[in-house]
Amino acid sequence: MLRRSIQCLLVFLIISESCSGLAKENSSRNFDKLDQYRQACLTKMSASSSDRVNGLPEENPTNRSAQAGRLEELKQQEAELSRKLAAIRMEKLAELQSKPLTIGVIGFGRFGQFIARTFAKHGNIVVTSRSDYTDIADEMGVTYVPLSDPDAFLDQDLDVIILAVSILSFEGTIKSLAPSLQKYIQKNNRGPLLVDVLSVKEHPREVLLQHLPEACDILCSHPMFGPDSGKNGWHGLTYVYEKTRVDKVVFHPDSSLSVVDSNTFVDSSGAYHSVHESSESHVEAIDRIERFLSIWEEEGCRMVPMSCQAHDAYAANSQFITHLMGRILGAQGLQMTPIDTKGFESVLTLVKSTTADSFDLFYGLYKYNQNSVKTIQQLKAAMEDVEENLRRMEQDELQKQLQQESRIS
């Protein structure tokens, strides 16, 4: 948390004062862009001021010196104001950071409960779900609001909303939440950060970008663990995330954003974005995301920034295949025996952990990861290959046996 807070303060310093020195130290793309942006503004300003001077009629030296004195005075006033603004902004950020985040969780099922229990150590938690979970919420010390009343949920003044509903119900949930979010933003002039934790990533990214009001920042994430693997804490477990939209700017992780003019950036796909790196709203948005991420970090997670697209390609051949094998082996009706090997014990553990998750989750992994069909096809082909190798070996053996028998006779 401390490291991230320091990062945010650095961002403030860069924004408020002459930033080029610090920006060079920070090699991140945003700082480079900010520097470019600053340079573009400076060039523009000096060009327009020299134009103005060139266009002036000849003046006597006394007038010119009076004008230079006034300009110097204005510059000093401007510098003083900018110092004051920087101090106020830093104080405001410190004030925000001293308050724990208020985090809403939509979907208080198996996974929603699992994360809410840990998050309750770090902030104020408000949960909502289709089913009535008042008792579990009370036992956990968190507030429960029914999902049928989204306005009441949003009125809890949430900094962050975690979306932990099933993959299958995700789009419907977002579509019904969007009008209430819009109303909330109109009333409060700001939107919360929305974070999804779905086990597929391209689908929620698309849905959130399509249906959420622009004022909502978006973090697409996937904790690569659950109630079984994380029952003894989150230390060393992987948290994958993509900062999808920050202060209205959609980040394309594989693109290099380049400056078009002082307010507009274009990414490698040719899309134009309005970027406000120097604005208060941008700094606050970054701060909120970093504070949220720091909770996972403090719990010991291995933090992996990764695009949603790359996540789904990897997950099809790791997570989905694990669930697939667990379901296939589970369908065999395997049971413990009195002579189990360690290997077989691992097989039973795999069956148990994958079938503990809902079939909806498994179906979601299949339906909403475009790579999963290929994984099934490859598994079938591999199964046929293995079977073919066994048959071929058996036939070779049989042939050798027949040759031996014919030689003897």
Ligand SMILES: NC(=O)c1ccc[n+]([C@@H]2O[C@H](COP(=O)([O-])OP(=O)(O)OC[C@H]3O[C@@H](n4cnc5c(N)ncnc54)[C@H](OP(=O)(O)O)[C@@H]3O)[C@@H](O)[C@H]2O)c1
């Ligand atoms: N389980 C894991 O290990 C794990 C790990 C990482 C990420 N995730 C992700 O976390 C999410 C939740 O997973 P899960 O394990 O709890 O099981 P799930 O079966 O994928 O989702 C159950 C949750 O979805 C809600 N839900 C289902 N249908 C709904 C509908 N039509 N409208 C509104 N809400 C609906 C349920 O609400 P009610 O309970 O109120 O009915 C419950 O909160 C999923 O997106 C999953 O991919 C799970």
